[in-house]
Amino acid sequence: MAMNKTFLLALSLLASAPAVAAVDTQYDDLVRLARTGDTAPVLDYLKRHQTDQSVQQREDNIVIASWAGRDQETVAAYRRYPHPEQLSAEVLGSVARAYRNLKQYAEAAALYRNAQHQVPNDPQWVMGEMLVLADDGKGGQAVALGKPWVDRLSGEDQAQMRTVMAYALLSEGARYEALHQMERAFVTEYPGDFQGELRERYGQVLTRGEMPMAALSIDAGLTPLQRLQKQSDEMALRVRVAVMDSRRESERLQATDEALARYASLLKQCAATPGAEAIARQMRIDRLGLYDGRGMPQQVVREYDALKAQGGEVPPYARVWVARSLLKLRQPARAERLMASAVKETEADQPQPWMAGRILHAQTLTLCHRIDDAAREIERIMPLEGRYRWVINYPQTEIDSTWLTLQLNHASLLNDKAQNEPALAVFEDLCRYNLGSTETCVPLADMYRNNGWPRRSEQRLKMVEGVSPRALELEESQAYTALALREWHQADVLTDDVAQRYPEDYDVGRLVRANQVAHMAELRLTASPDRSSGSTTVRGSHSLGMEGTLFSPRFLDHWRLFAGSGYSSSRFDEEKGHGRWQRAGVEYSGRDLLVSADTRYQNYGVGHEQGYRFTLDHDLSDIWHWGTLVARRSTEAPLRGRIAGVHADQYQAYGRWTPDDEHAWELAYTHWDFSDRNRHQQVALSGEHRLWAVTDLRLDGLLDVEGRLARYSTDAQSYYSPKHDVAVMPSLRLTHRLYAFYENQWQQTFELGVGHYWEARYGSSPMLMARYGQQLQMNDVLALGATVGWERQSYDGRAENDLQLSFDMNYRF
Structure with a gap:
């Protein structure tokens, strides 16, 4: 209900002569200025003197904050008032309207009832409560409350009551009954000229009743402020429908863009209309929904920050738009704080949880990686x-x-x-x-x-x-x-x-x-220094291996070229050997097939050699895979043999079973054909099984079994080559995620294993292994890893301790 500002000002200034005498001249002038529509100076004054306000100034604070449309400030001033039960019905009505704007309907309805108890024959307080009930989804109760008053009233009062009943009926979806009440109000019961507030509500009901042309026909009698308020209300409705799907996809953003243009025009009108500051602020708040629907998160946050800087709160329903925009801008922590406050404020005065707000709050918690808190939030409201x-x-x-x-x-x-x-x-x-x-x-x-x-x-x-x-x-x-x-x-x-x-x-x-x-180019780098110690170092000591490969961007959908270089070195019996190679090739990646072929130029200190490598990996299904590898003069052959002039060709076939991301098993057969006419057959079985997992931790059980059979044509003195051996290594691997933020991930791994190694002629011996590693994924394009490991294993009956470091990097650009 609109309130006569002159009357309220007189009420606030004349209610107590001593109080008036106590108010200084500056305050008098500020109050008179507020009566003209410029409320900011007196409200700033009252805020500065909040702790030493007189009782009358506290009442003025309530009334003038209501004039300014500062609902939060109105409610705060009311709560600070020492004896609220002594406030007049008109002041209580101002506070009730503020509560209604803040969607705190229970408080608003209670204050309207208190006002009616003071003035039981004045229907405006009943109508105020009816409007609150309708906004709260209790249109039926509102209609029942108003029906006894219809026959008691006449003329303009009855017409006004019928417009309120029409508003309540619309909230129940009874469109035609609402329009019938409007017709009764203005054609039968009150045939005179339409007056300000009646005209405003009539237009509102006609608009919501999907008769906008009829609503426009009564706009001529509205004051500029009433017209802007009505247009603000209508634009608030447009915000709700502007982002909905349109009948044609080409028109999807048309309604949003038109609404944004309309808001720009209306805000210019508000700037040129005295006293329209509160209306302009409400328009800016509602416009946040359009920015959000239009995919303009920066504009949403910028406008929200500006509204906060100018004073006053942004209502919870608008903070939802801001929180969604903050998530798009990857600021989940701020979005979480915003939604937590919005949920708390909304639920403070209503019996049921705010479902939409709590769901969005849970989503912000998830993106903050507070998974358990998010789960509790959802589980709390699911049964409701x-x-x-x-x-x-x-x-x-x-x-x-x-x-x-x-x-x-x-x-x-x-x-x-x-x-x-x-x-x-x-x-x-x-x-x-x-x-x-x-x-x-x-x-x-x-x-x-x-x-x-x-x-x-x-x-x-x-x-x-x-x-x-x-x-x-x-x-x-x-x-x-x-x-x-x-x-x-x-x-x-x-x-x-x-x-x-x-x-x-x-x-x-x-x-x-x-x-x-x-589709980007890709760079892969690996490095693995090794320190070995023992009575003999059959695998070499002070080893180093490095390799880098550069892949071109993808072309013709499935193809890319690559080139790379590698280096390896190690010390054997005080003699240091090393090798270098360069390679160039092509890779094909298709739906079920990944194939690569390259040629390699090698130098291990005994002359230059040309080699090649061919790999194929075929996906039979999501679960079964097989592949093969053929390498002539393989770079994986023992370095000690290569520097002695012995090279090897490698042939491998493998099958892999991956029922899901928690289990995997692979069986591989490898045949080595050495140039000194020795032959090796090697079978390896490896697998992993998820044993336990929670949000940031998982424990996997690993098993590696490897057996080798060698057939000699000559003695293999230049490299380690057992005739028969079997190695069994079960281990446990704990993976701990340290940090997660969208595509950025950081984790560490711990691995421990105790196994058994058996070698023909030398018997069996234990195997021990411990590893620690860290992996970092950054922005989809950079992956870094580092691992340090220690192993103890016997070779030809002599135990060796190996301390290994490995680094790897994968970068796309």
Whole structure:
């Protein structure tokens, strides 16, 4: 209800003669200035003298803050008032309106009831409570409260009551009954000229009743401030619908851009209209929703900071837009603090949790890597939401969207907590009951891909494609799956499509980046110094191995060239040997096939040699893989033999079983054909099994079994070559994630192993191993690793201690 400022000012200044006498001349002048619409000076004065205000000044603070539209300040001044029960009905009404604007409906309704108790025959306080009930989703109660008053009133009062009833009916979806009440109010009950507030509410009801042209026809009688307030209310409604899907994709952003242009025009009008500061502030707050929907996170945060700097609070519903924008700008900690305060304020005065706010708060906690806190947040509100909801005029129930969102977040958090099987069960259950839905089946496909099952992911996405072939979430997931399958052209097409259609979308930007990284040039570097000690050093001591390879950007979708160089050295019986090689080749990477071939120019101090290497890795499915390797004059042959003039050809075949990202087994057979006519057959079995995992820790059990059989044509004196041997090394590996922030990851690993080694003619001996390493992934393009390890093993019956260091780097540019 609008309040006569002159009356309230007179009330505040004349209620107590001694109080007036106590107010200095400066304060008098500031209050008179506030009456003209310039409220900032007196409010600043009152803020500076907050601790020594008189009782009358405290009441003035409430009233003038209400004039200025500073709802938080109005409520704060009311709470500081020493005897609120002594306030007049008019002042209580000002505070009630502030509570209503802040969506604290219970307090607003209570104050309206208190005002009515003071003036029981004045209907305006009943109407105020009815408006609050309607905003709180209790339109039925509001209508019931107003019905007894309709027959008691007449003329303008009755017309005003009917407009309030119409507003309440609209909140219940009773559009035609609301319009009927408006017709009764202005045609039958009150045929005179439309007055200010009645005209304003009439236009509001007509607008919400989807009759905007009729609403415009009554605007002529509004004052400039009333017109701006009405336009502000209408624009607030437009914000809610401007970001919704349009009938044609080409018009998707049209409504948002038009609304932004309209806001720019209205804010210019506010700047030229005295007393419109509060209206302009509300417009700027509502405009944050348009910036958020338009994909302008920097503008959202910039405007929010400006609003905060100018004083006053931004309501919780607007802080949701700000928090989402902060997440897009990779500021999850600030977004979390913002949502925590918004949830606390919203729930302080309502009995039920704010579901949307708590879900977003849980998402901010997840991105802050506070997984357990996020899980508790979701688990706290999950039991409060039912699975089904009834739709009006529809005979069957449907899945409640909030319940579904909670379930999806819960499953995602289970996955983050390394509870993969329960998470997968939830995702599969949701997709099964919502077959073809992008909302449920795309997250399931994403989890398949993250578990190492890109083909299963592709199949699930194909089922969704038949229902929503161009859904954004679907195409994004298909593009990531194409990258996992090395379907480079398909990934390009999908990425280009969504980037063209949704250039402002944050997730699309991340996909574009991932696709760019997959096509970049690549540099791989490794280095491994080694220090060995023992009675003899059959593998050499003070060893060093280095290799670097540069890959070109991808061309013709599947091809890239590479070139590299390597160096190795070691000391054998006071003699130091070393070797160098350069290589150049080509790599083909396709859906199921990864093939590389290169030629190598080698020098081990006994003349130059030409070698080549061919590798093939074939994916039979997501689980089964096989491959082969053929190398002439292999650089993996023992260095001691190479510097003595002995080279070797290597032939290998292997099969790998990877049922998921927690288990893997590989069996490999390698044949070595040495130039001194010796032959080696080697069989190796390696595997790992996840034993335990929580959010940032996982423990894996490893097993390496290797057996070798040698057939001699001559004695292999120049290099270590046991006739028969078997090595069994079980070990445990603990992986600890130290830091996680979007694509940046930092982790450390600890590995311990105790095994057994048996060699023909020398018997058996224990094997010991300990390793510690750190790995760092930065910005999708740089991966660094360093490992230090110690091993103790016998060679020809003599134990050696090896201290090994290894470094590796992978950089894309």
